Amino acid sequence: MEKTMNLTLKVWRQKNAATDGQFVEYPLKDVSEDSSFLEMLDILNEELVEQGKEPVAFDHDCREGICGTCSMTINGTAHGPQRATTACQLHMRHFHDGQTITIEPWRAKPFPVMKDLIVDRTPFDRIMQAGGFITGRAGSAVEANAMPIPKGTADYAMDAAACIGCGACVAACPNASAMLFTAAKVAHMNSLPQGKPEKDRRALAMVTTMDGEGFGGCTNIGECEAVCPKEISLDMIAQLNRDYAAAQVKSFFKAV
Amino acid sequence: MSSPFCNFIRSTIGRKILMALTGLVLVLFVMGHMLGNLQIFLGAEVINAYAYQLHYELPTAALWGIRLFLLACVAVHIWAAVSLTLDNKRARPDSYAAEKPVQATYASRTMRISGVILLAFIIFHIAHYTARVVPGMQYEEPGVLSPTEVPLVKGGEMVLKDGQPVMTFNVNDMMVAGFQVWWVSAFYIIATGLLCMHLAHGVSSMFQTVGLRNKIWRKRLDLVALAYGWVVFIGFAVIPLAVLTGLLQMDPTGGLGEEVAAITETIQK
Ligand code: HEM
Ligand code: FES
Numbered sequence: 001m002e003k004t005m006n007l008t009l010k011v012w013r014q015k016n017a018a019t020d021g022q023f024v025e026y027p028l029k030d031v032s033e034d035s036s037f038l039e040m041l042d043i044l045n046e047e048l049v050e051q052g053k054e055p056v057a058f059d060h061d062c063r064e065g066i067c068g069t070c071s072m073t074i075n076g077t078a079h080g081p082q083r084a085t086t087a088c089q090l091h092m093r094h095f096h097d098g099q100t101i102t103i104e105p106w107r108a109k110p111f112p113v114m115k116d117l118i119v120d121r122t123p124f125d126r127i128m129q130a131g132g133f134i135t136g137r138a139g140s141a142v143e144a145n146a147m148p149i150p151k152g153t154a155d156y157a158m159d160a161a162a163c164i165g166c167g168a169c170v171a172a173c174p175n176a177s178a179m180l181f182t183a184a185k186v187a188h189m190n191s192l193p194q195g196k197p198e199k200d201r202r203a204l205a206m207v208t209t210m211d212g213e214g215f216g217g218c219t220n221i222g223e224c225e226a227v228c229p230k231e232i233s234l235d236m237i238a239q240l241n242r243d244y245a246a247a248q249v250k251s252f253f254k255a256v
Numbered sequence: 257m258s259s260p261f262c263n264f265i266r267s268t269i270g271r272k273i274l275m276a277l278t279g280l281v282l283v284l285f286v287m288g289h290m291l292g293n294l295q296i297f298l299g300a301e302v303i304n305a306y307a308y309q310l311h312y313e314l315p316t317a318a319l320w321g322i323r324l325f326l327l328a329c330v331a332v333h334i335w336a337a338v339s340l341t342l343d344n345k346r347a348r349p350d351s352y353a354a355e356k357p358v359q360a361t362y363a364s365r366t367m368r369i370s371g372v373i374l375l376a377f378i379i380f381h382i383a384h385y386t387a388r389v390v391p392g393m394q395y396e397e398p399g400v401l402s403p404t405e406v407p408l409v410k411g412g413e414m415v416l417k418d419g420q421p422v423m424t425f426n427v428n429d430m431m432v433a434g435f436q437v438w439w440v441s442a443f444y445i446i447a448t449g450l451l452c453m454h455l456a457h458g459v460s461s462m463f464q465t466v467g468l469r470n471k472i473w474r475k476r477l478d479l480v481a482l483a484y485g486w487v488v489f490i491g492f493a494v495i496p497l498a499v500l501t502g503l504l505q506m507d508p509t510g511g512l513g514e515e516v517a518a519i520t521e522t523i524q525k
Binding site for chain 2: 010023073075076077102104107108109111132172173174175176177179204207208210211214215216217218219220222223226227233234235237238239240241242243244245248252254
């Protein structure tokens with residue numbers, strides 16, 4: 001038999017970027033433990049619409065954990081209590097009857113709240129524009145064996161490329177640092193032969209943009225890795241530190 | 257202002273690397289300092305001879321070079337810590353209503369507090385034992401201690417120069433007298449406890465900062481860092497504890513023992 005639960009939701013409501021927000025409590029009855037967290041919010045919103053109230057705005061798209069659009073802090077943890085799981089893939093069976101669930105937007109200066117749970121994540125786009133690409137011709141896909149890549153390298157690059165850019169790392173970091181995101185992008189490109197020629201330029205440009213967007217610095221506490229739905233590893237931050245330092249040393253001593 | 261070096265130290269990673277490199281210097285210094293101090297357990301004459309070596313056998317320029325280098329490291333470490341902390345606070349002005357860390361260690365979350373208390377301690381410590389200017393604590397104060405100068409002893413024999421014993425400062429008694437003041441000992445033990453915490457995160461973190469860490473090494477380095485922190489804590493804290501429990505005593509003869517002390521007195525007269 002399907003189990004249901006009654007919940008109290010404490011949701012951050014904010015009209016727009018210019019106004020202050022506050023928490024509003026909503027009771028929600030008979031939530032199936034099989035529904036996803038976003039389906040639970042859909043149910044809340046249907047009730048709110050029926051009551052003639054403004055529904056809670058939240059970002060979502062694929063709802064299958066691959067697009068990185070959903071973004072909310074659930075009971076103080078980005079994407080909620082389940083490890084390696086986006087909010088859209090989180091199920092209500094991880095909560096219990098009578099529980100109060102606090103739902104907040106990502107909190108970071110560079111990610112201003114636009115409305116309710118929706119934040120503006122375009123600073124990530126600008127970090128990508130600074131170096132998250134290769135300048136080689138990107139016509140049709142090349143023959144797979146034209147450029148042999150060792151399995152270990154391919155796996156590592158794939159692990160880095162798994163980053164969906166959701167911003168949970170920034171949200172979880174007490175310094176709102178974007179190091180894990182930037183590191184994943186740098187590690188992905190810098191480890192593959194296609195990206196290697198621009199390794200130094202990429203590391204310098206992406207870090208400069210990251211800092212310029214107002215993200216904080218890394219204090220190596222590892223909260224980002226712990227909440228990352230794709231389990232991007234701190235090893236990638238170590239690589240970013242290494243690649244950045246090497247690029248800087250080369251630029252000190254470049255021929256003039 | 258856009259030379260590569262300026263760009264480097266303006267970046268968050270660059271400042272963090274400076275913090276790691278200066279941290280490394282301090283980490284190594286702290287171990288050396290601790291081993292030096294522990295010689296007090298080998299006898300007053302040993303620690304006094306060690307101090308004499310540092311102060312008079314080492315060229316003055318080298319002594320001051322090392323001191324200034326260490327102070328510069330502390331200054332750069334603090335500058336980077338403060339400027340990054342300000343940037344970090346600016347980046348995250350609001351906290352969550354249900355703020356709670358998922359896995360971050362207590363030590364890693366309190367680096368700034370442990371650091372600030374360490375700074376207060378470093379200032380006090382230099383004023384106390386290096387500059388010897390803490391009021392009410394002057395080692396030379398009459399009544400606190402009599403002879404501040406004792407003969408230098410090496411290999412159980414007084415060192416003579418032109419037939420006269422070479423005199424040196426009685427560091428043993430200065431340390432014992434200092435730690436007999438209970439709150440000095442308490443502050444010292446608390447500060448080295450915080451140093452233990454600071455290092456339990458820092459010693460592993462600095463490898464990550466310079467890019468020399470991965471999943472496997474993270475586990476190992478975290479253990480190394482914790483062990484290092486504890487070794488440093490115990491190594492420093494045993495001295496005030498030994499003083500408070502009476503294990504370490506003042507020795508106005510500087511380790512020469514009774515009969516030689518008599519000779520010393522005659523010489524001094
Ligand atoms: C003088 C006052 C001090 C202050 C204000 C201070 C502050 C800090 C701060 C804020 C951090 C960064 C923590 C983080 O990023 O999570 C740090 C890191 C560190 N500190 Fe200190 N600290 C001080 C003294 C010391 C001392 C005396 C030592 C060594 C004996 C030391 C060794 C380290 C190390 C090894 C790191 C790690 C660097 C890294 O994360 O890459 N610090 N310190
Ligand atoms: S909605 Fe696409 S990852 Fe959650």
